[in-house]
Amino acid sequence: MSGLWKRYGEQIAVHGIDLELPAGQFIGLVGPNGAGKTTTLSMITGLLRPDSGTVEVAGHDVWRDPAEVKARIGVLPEGLRLFERLSGRELLAYTGRLRGLPGAEVDKRAAQLLDVLDLAGAQNKLVIDYSTGMRKKIGLAAALLHNPEVLFLDEPFEGVDPVSAQTIRGVLERYTHSGATVVFSSHVMELVESLCDWVAVMATGRIRAHGPLAEVRGDAPSLQNAFLELVGAQRHGAGHDLDWLGGGAR
Ligand SMILES: Nc1ncnc2c1ncn2[C@@H]1O[C@H](COP(=O)(O)OP(=O)(O)OP(=O)(O)O)[C@@H](O)[C@H]1O
Numbered sequence: 001m002s003g004l005w006k007r008y009g010e011q012i013a014v015h016g017i018d019l020e021l022p023a024g025q026f027i028g029l030v031g032p033n034g035a036g037k038t039t040t041l042s043m044i045t046g047l048l049r050p051d052s053g054t055v056e057v058a059g060h061d062v063w064r065d066p067a068e069v070k071a072r073i074g075v076l077p078e079g080l081r082l083f084e085r086l087s088g089r090e091l092l093a094y095t096g097r098l099r100g101l102p103g104a105e106v107d108k109r110a111a112q113l114l115d116v117l118d119l120a121g122a123q124n125k126l127v128i129d130y131s132t133g134m135r136k137k138i139g140l141a142a143a144l145l146h147n148p149e150v151l152f153l154d155e156p157f158e159g160v161d162p163v164s165a166q167t168i169r170g171v172l173e174r175y176t177h178s179g180a181t182v183v184f185s186s187h188v189m190e191l192v193e194s195l196c197d198w199v200a201v202m203a204t205g206r207i208r209a210h211g212p213l214a215e216v217r218g219d220a221p222s223l224q225n226a227f228l229e230l231v232g233a234q235r236h237g238a239g240h241d242l243d244w245l246g247g248g249a250r
Contacts, residue, residue: 004053006039013039015205016053021183021198023150026176028192028213029185030223031202032231037185038078038154040202044183045075045152058149071099074143078154080135084128088119088138091127092145099146106145113141118167132159140168144175151175153184157191169195189224199223203231 006014014036021027031037042048044055046062046069054061060068083091089110096106114120117137122130130138136156143151151172157165172195176182186192192199193213200210208230209216213223220226 001044001055002053004040004043004055005051006036006043006048007051013205014043014050017205017207019200019207019210021181021200023181024176024179025181025197026172026195027181027183028196028199029183029202030187030189030192030199030227031185032187035202035231036205037202039205041152041154041183041185042077045073045077046070047075047077071146072149074146074148074151076136076139076143076151076153076156080139082127082135082139082142085126087124087126088114088130088134088141089123091138092141095142096145101146109145110141113144116167116171117141118164133161133164136160137164137168140171144171148180150181150183153182155186156184157186157188189222189227193217193223201227201230 001020002018004014004017005012017040029037029040039048043050043053044057044062046066049063054063056062057069058072060072062069083094086094092110092113093103093106096110097103101109111120114123117140119134119137119141122134127135127138136159140153140156143153156168160168172182196213198211199213199216201208201216209226217223217226220229
C-alpha cells in the first residue's frame with residue numbers, strides 16, 4: 001500500500017501509510033485503541049474507500065480491480081455481521097455458493113471446517129444463538145471456505161476463550177504453513193509475539209515500526225516493552241491525576 005490516507009471529518013485516522021507486507025507470513029498489525037488498524041484493514045480489503053493512496057493485494061489494485069482481489073482474499077471484519085437467521089451450516093453453504101464453489105465441494109469443506117473448529121455440534125443452531133467465540137469461529141470458517149491466498153482478520157481473538165483461541169490458532173498455523181498469508185490486527189502483544197513472524201506497529205494513524213518480529217522487538221525484553229516505548233505510553237498510565245482513587249475515602 002502506498003500513500004494511504006483516511007480522514008473522518010477533522011480526524012485523520014490514517015496518515016499516509018506506505019507499507020509492503022511480505023507474502024506467506026503470519027503478520028500482526030498492532031497498535032493501541034484508535035490507532036487506525038480497523039480503518040487500514042478496511043481500506044486494504046475493499047470495505048472502505050481511501051481518500052488517497054493505493055493498495056495492491058496479490059498483484060491487483062483493490063479499488064480498480066475489486067473482484068479480482070475479493071476472489072483471492074478472506075476477511076473476518078470487526079463487528080462481524082452475519083446472516084443471523086441461518087444456521088452455521090447454512091451460512092457456510094450460502095457463502096460457498098456465493099464464492100462460486102460447486103455444492104458438493106462446499107459440503108465437504110464446510111463439514112471439515114465445522115469439525116476442526118469444534119462447531120459440528122452447533123451446525124444446525126441459528127447464528128443468532130451463537131456465543132461471541134462461536135461467531136468468530138463461524139466467521140473464520142466462512143472466510144476460509146474458498147481457500148484464499150490472503151486472510152485478513154480484525155481482532156480475531158477478542159472475546160474468545162482460551163480453548164477456542166487455541167483452536168483458531170491451530171487452523172491459522174496450518175493455513176500459513178501451506179504458504180498462505182495471514183494479516184491480523186490486535187492489541188494483545190503476547191498473542192502477536194507468539195504467533196507472528198512479521199509485525200507492523202501503528203499509532204495515531206502512522207506506522208511506527210515494521211519488520212520481522214525480532215527486529216521490531218530489538219533489545220527490549222518483550223514486544224510489549226518495545227511497543228510501549230514506540231507509542232510513548234510511558235507518559236501515561238502512572239495515574240498521577242487519580243489521587244482520589246482507592247483508599248476508601250470519599
Ligand atoms: N466511522 C467513523 N467516523 C468517525 N471517526 C472514526 C470512524 N471510524 C473510526 N474513526 C476514528 O478513527 C480513528 C481510528 O479508528 P480505528 O477504528 O481505525 O482504530 P483501531 O486501531 O482499529 O482501534 P481499536 O483497537 O480500538 O479497534 C479513531 O480515532 C476513531 O475514533
